[in-house]
Amino acid sequence: MTTIHGTSAPVSAPLLSARALLVRGLVAGLVAGLLAFAVGFLVGEPAIDDAIALEESASAAPAASSETADHSHADGTATHSHDESTGEEAGGHSHGDEEEGGISRATQKGWGLLTATVVVGTALGGLVALVAAGVMGRLGRAGRRIRPTESVAFVALAGFVAVALVPFLKYPAAPPAVGSGDTIGSRTGLYFAFLLVSVVAAVAATYLGQRLWATAGAYAGVVGGVLAYVVVVGTAAALMPAVNELGDFPADVLWSFRLGSALTLTAMWAGIGVVLAGLVGRLHAQQAATQARRDLAASL
Amino acid sequence: MSLSAPLPASAAVEVEAPAVPLGQLAPWALFFGLVAVLALFFVSADQGAVSIPAGTAIHEWVHDGRHLLGFPCH
Numbered sequence: 001m002t003t004i005h006g007t008s009a010p011v012s013a014p015l016l017s018a019r020a021l022l023v024r025g026l027v028a029g030l031v032a033g034l035l036a037f038a039v040g041f042l043v044g045e046p047a048i049d050d051a052i053a054l055e056e057s058a059s060a061a062p063a064a065s066s067e068t069a070d071h072s073h074a075d076g077t078a079t080h081s082h083d084e085s086t087g088e089e090a091g092g093h094s095h096g097d098e099e100e101g102g103i104s105r106a107t108q109k110g111w112g113l114l115t116a117t118v119v120v121g122t123a124l125g126g127l128v129a130l131v132a133a134g135v136m137g138r139l140g141r142a143g144r145r146i147r148p149t150e151s152v153a154f155v156a157l158a159g160f161v162a163v164a165l166v167p168f169l170k171y172p173a174a175p176p177a178v179g180s181g182d183t184i185g186s187r188t189g190l191y192f193a194f195l196l197v198s199v200v201a202a203v204a205a206t207y208l209g210q211r212l213w214a215t216a217g218a219y220a221g222v223v224g225g226v227l228a229y230v231v232v233v234g235t236a237a238a239l240m241p242a243v244n245e246l247g248d249f250p251a252d253v254l255w256s257f258r259l260g261s262a263l264t265l266t267a268m269w270a271g272i273g274v275v276l277a278g279l280v281g282r283l284h285a286q287q288a289a290t291q292a293r294r295d296l297a298a299s300l
Numbered sequence: 301m302s303l304s305a306p307l308p309a310s311a312a313v314e315v316e317a318p319a320v321p322l323g324q325l326a327p328w329a330l331f332f333g334l335v336a337v338l339a340l341f342f343v344s345a346d347q348g349a350v351s352i353p354a355g356t357a358i359h360e361w362v363h364d365g366r367h368l369l370g371f372p373c374h
Binding site for chain 2: 146185
């Protein structure tokens with residue numbers, strides 16, 4: 001530790017406080033949310049537009065015979081609509097630009113997407129910062145504990161794997177037009193259950209790796225921890241039911257959408273990790289400089 | 301002022317890895333954790349499987365983000 005004062009010397013509070021780290025996490029998350037919006041808008045939205053166009057061209061034909069029964073995204077009344085028309089027209093649904101109570105596609109692609117990425121980015125950024133605050137100075141072996149920047153990098157990377165990548169591999173993002181409204185409850189439950197398993201497994205694996213590192217060295221610690229996580233998550237993935245509601249959805253649009261989704265998530269987590277590591281590294285350097293000056297003054 | 305409270309006896313050996321005392325961290329983690337979970341809920345799941353409040357306005361507003369961030373949607 002850098003400051004160990006037996007007496008209650010009037011030392012200024014250390015710069016690396018919970019509050020200072022949280023504030024930087026929020027800032028990093030905000031930046032990451034903006035970055036994720038840019039990537040999502042440029043890479044993800046074209047596939048969403050394609051998916052909605054496919055859905056509406058598919059629902060236009062059966063709409064003449066059975067008008068309301070099936071759930072469709074162009075059908076504004078039931079629970080959900082991807083366009084602003086109220087869907088009461090006889091034949092094909094118009095998905096023009098008239099505002100009728102719903103939210104236009106332009107708004108969903110712009111301010112709506114921006115809201116989602118910024119809110120999620122800021123929340124995740126703050127959480128990453130607080131977890132990193134708990135990890136720093138504790139992981140590692142005696143005499144070589146993990147430093148602030150390293151702990152941010154570790155938490156952001158582990159968070160990306162446990163919160164974004166692994167859940168994506170088991171329950172990949174689905175474009176509009178894929179996924180029935182009737183199964184939204186079970187799909188939501190499965191997704192969050194698997195997410196919970198993944199996060200708990202990551203925390204437990206880190207703890208196990210830490211123990212192994214202390215007793216059997218770094219190699220055993222890292223390999224053991226990663227292996228434990230993979231075994232737990234792999235078992236859960238094998239046991240939990242698959243979700244496949246793709247039907248005859250075109251593979252190229254699906255690939256484009258999932259690529260866009262994966263890149264959006266990657267941009268968000270990379271943004272959090274890179275920006276927060278930079279901010280925390282600077283703060284740590286300031287704290288070290290302050291401490292060095294104080295030590296020098298005390299030695300005079 | 302002591303930063304070393306939560307560390308084991310080896311703390312005295314530590315040189316360059318500051319830690320945040322868990323007692324200082326806990327209230328921030330608890331409060332922000334609750335706020336973050338609430339915020340994530342509204343973006344990720346509200347007005348899908350569960351609706352608070354009823355309606356579709358939130359769902360529609362964050363619709364594209366929900367799809368692209370990998371949350372279940374329809």
